[in-house]
Amino acid sequence: MLETSTLSAREIALRVLRQLEAGQATCDRLLQDLLSRLSLPAVERGLAVELIYGVERWRGKIDWILAQVSRYPLVDLTPWIRNILRLGAYQLLFLERVPASAAVNEAVKLAHRHGHPGTAKLVNGVLREVERRRENWKVLEPGGDPAHTLAVTHSHPEWLVRRWIRRWGLEKAAAICATNNRIPPTTVRINTLRVDRDEVEKLLSREKVEFFRCSLFREALHLNLHGAVTALTAFQKGLFTVQDEGAILVAPLLDPAPGDRILEICAAPGGKTTHLGERMENQGEILAVDRSRRRLSLLEDNCRRLGLTLVRPLASDILSRALSEGLWEKVLVDVPCSNLGMLRRNPDARWLHREEDLERLPVTQLQILRSAGDYVAPRGVLVYATCSNEKEENEGVVSQFLQENPGFHVESVMPFLPAEAAGAVGRSGYLEVVPGCGEAGGIFAARLRRS
Incomplete structure (x- = not known):
């Protein structure tokens, strides 16, 4: 109460x-x-x-x-x-x-x-x-070099701004900082089990909700809300779920189909889990593993609201206890990360980390990826994802995993993305969404195949 x-x-x-x-x-x-x-x-x-x-x-x-x-x-x-x-x-x-x-x-x-x-x-x-x-x-002149000026005027940690300037140059770094400071819309993914985009648009119009279509994914909309999204009829009826536009692109990389058995590690609160379930037409099995019982309860709530019954939640720490579930044809692991790709939606994340965390976090991420790899069946697929654009958490972790596991190789994500998202595919075949691409936050994903 x-x-x-x-x-x-x-x-x-x-x-x-x-x-x-x-x-x-x-x-x-x-x-x-x-x-x-x-x-x-x-x-x-x-x-x-x-x-x-x-x-x-x-x-x-x-x-x-x-x-x-x-x-x-x-x-x-x-x-x-x-x-x-x-x-x-x-x-x-x-x-x-x-x-x-x-x-x-x-x-x-x-x-x-x-x-x-x-x-x-x-x-x-x-x-x-x-x-x-x-x-x-209105026009600040903090002095110092361009990195310091950019850090102050755009309210980002100076260490992070310097990294981005070294990697992308001053102009692109400034553009990313500016994007991160724009208040984002509420992005929702349509529950295609129950409804199509046109029907949701009609319902939103009746409730006088302003919206516009996503540029990277057809079954998604951006809402300009003045109240809680949970108060909308379409939300209460399970016609959509809230998810970042870039994150929406991750689940399709597994190419989920009706009847699949999918293992998802670090699954809660279930944005990608429910997307998998909808793509599978609620037929098959998803074992959704997460060490947080509180976050798993959110996943279960989401599944009930969306009408998904194929998800089996399991509270377990993949690093401390092995699963007794055998091998899986398709495995998704969305590892805990710095969240530095999501500063627009989570502005507090910019102050949570220091540069040395980008040495600490990949250690755990690699451990989780190794554990996930153990559950992939021969010729099975493993998708590794983060909501960060930092190389240490992304290419660095994947590269080290591939060195240790020559039985895995990279497959390009291109065939599994909508044409609108083709520009988000990097030279190595990874998904690399940078803030400023549509309304998306920063997302990385790699699709790996076991021999």
Whole structure:
């Protein structure tokens, strides 16, 4: 049962931002847990979500501006006061519908609640100075080299911007950063077991939902929503599921067909699982393995809503316990990754990692891929996927796996993609979707065949 909340949108946003900075969970997880427990008016709920995602998206730029006007380094302030300043500054700089007086006054109230009269005075002074110099912030000149300037103006970690400039050049790196800061639409994949795209479009039109068609995949739409997608009739009837446009391209790489037996590792929360099931026309078997029981429960909820009965969820850690399920003709492994390809949809991910994580993560990813390879039958197919564009997590892991397992070889993903997505196939035959390709986030996938 939902509890009626006495917390304001700003208080909720502050608490989530405080937890995010402490590394307690991801933005999606914290918001889902909090909003599932609280009964909030739609306006307050919308403002809380806007504030949280907005601050995380623009945190780097906001921190640079705050550093120009505050006598105290942000790092010396308590996490509460630091995030109150960020909340206030975000409203002053990015939310024209919020009066400056309201942004400042509400921040001062929060500072009294989570600090003392001295910190409240500090918050008041800093935010009023941010507002007074508002015109100065429209064109920032942070100095330093182009990478530093790009990192500040587009609010990305400098180490990541430098990597992208080395790999793609300044112009493309800047374009990716700009794409990551655009608020994404809600992308939905049509449940072809129940309906076609035209019918969903008619239903959305009756509910006065703005939408446009995906450029990479025919059975998908982008929605411009002002409320929760779960409130839509089409969602409640299981006529679509929410999934990134790039991620939609992964399941078809297995070439799923009715009657197949498919093993999916790291399956939850089930976006690719349900796509496989729809392609299989709900005939056959999918063993969906994930170590998180909580996330598997989300997968089960999705399957029930979409009418899929061929999925068998299994809570298991593939690295610590072998499966007793024999070999499979088709195996999909969507490994835990840096999520750096999804910064547009998950802006907090840009602050979660450091460059050294790109040495640590591939170790685990390779271990998982090795384990997945053990379950592939002779002449079977193994698809490896991430939501990252970083080579260490992608080509690096696949290359090392192939060196260790000469019985596997790469097959081009081209024959399994719609013609509209042909430009996302790299020279080595991998799927390489970069932010800016349609409305998609960054996705990598390799199709491997066992001899």
